[in-house]
Amino acid sequence: MxxxxxxxxxxxxxxxxxxxxxxxxxxxxxxxxxxxxxxxxxxxxxxxxxxxxxxxxxxxxxxxxxxxxxxxxxxxxxxxxxxxxxxxxxxxxxxxxxxxxxxxxxxxxxxxxxxxRRSDTPRPPVIDIHGVTIDPFRREVHRDGRLISLSRKQFAVLQVLGEANGGVISAEALLERAWDENADPFTNAVRITISGLRKRLGEPWVIETVPGIGYRMAAPATTAAPGS
Structure with missing residues (x-):
């Protein structure tokens, strides 16, 4: 947010x-x-x-x-x-x-x-997508019932992806939503954060790279090998 x-x-x-x-x-x-x-x-x-x-x-x-x-x-x-x-x-x-x-x-x-939660597209209090549960109020993430420890930036990026409900979010949009105005538009911070987030969530991967477009959360069975 x-x-x-x-x-x-x-x-x-x-x-x-x-x-x-x-x-x-x-x-x-x-x-x-x-x-x-x-x-x-x-x-x-x-x-x-x-x-x-x-x-x-x-x-x-x-x-x-x-x-x-x-x-x-x-x-x-x-x-x-x-x-x-x-x-x-x-x-x-x-x-x-x-x-x-x-x-x-x-x-x-x-x-x-x-x-x-009162945006044009109402958001549920807790996001549950592909076995990942994101609770913004408690700032907690679980995967298949297991508590995942994330950095603040990793949590912010995951929340944006989760709220998209499988939609593709570009790196530019992630930078806009999860970083402040001092973020360098040419930084590789998004790629690094996504990589760290995947490692924290563990395999099988639930964050998919859509080449040339951005990232989305996808069911593990349809998720390609992690890229950036």
């Missing part, structure tokens, strides 16, 4: 990004409204964590823009505006969820994962 944090307090923004990365999220930061609008135009985010009181176009302006463009990006307002009328206004502007400061990082993570 890739998230944009729109927050003008650098310490808080960095803390939220660090907390999200521990939970296998890819997270970028925008410190003002103009930067946020530019990044939302350039990148495909699953959700935006939106402070209402920011320099430039306000968080409310950004919410209106997202609603007007019909984007699939979910809006979670994270703000000190905690009066009931302010919360109601936030939802009327298009917020999908509303969390007030101060907040618990664990609650923010759970709310983001819940929002991800």
């Amino acid at each position: 890739r998230v944009l944090i729109v927050e003008d307090e650098p310490f808080l923004a960095d803390a939220v990004r660090a907390g999200l990365r521990l939970e296998a999220f890819a997270a970028d930061i925008a410190g003002d409204g103009d930067t946020a609008l530019e990044m939302l135009e350039l990148n495909d985010y699953d959700a935006v964590i939106l402070d209402r009181d920011i320099p430039g176009p306000s968080g409310d302006d950004i919410a209106r823009h997202l609603v007007a463009t019909g984007t699939r990006t979910r809006i979670l307002m994270l703000t000190a505006a905690d009066r009931l009328d302010e919360k109601v206004q936030g939802f009327e502007l298009g917020a999908d969820d509303y969390l007030t400061k101060p907040f618990a990082m664990r609650e923010l993570v759970v709310r983001l994962r819940a929002l991800s």
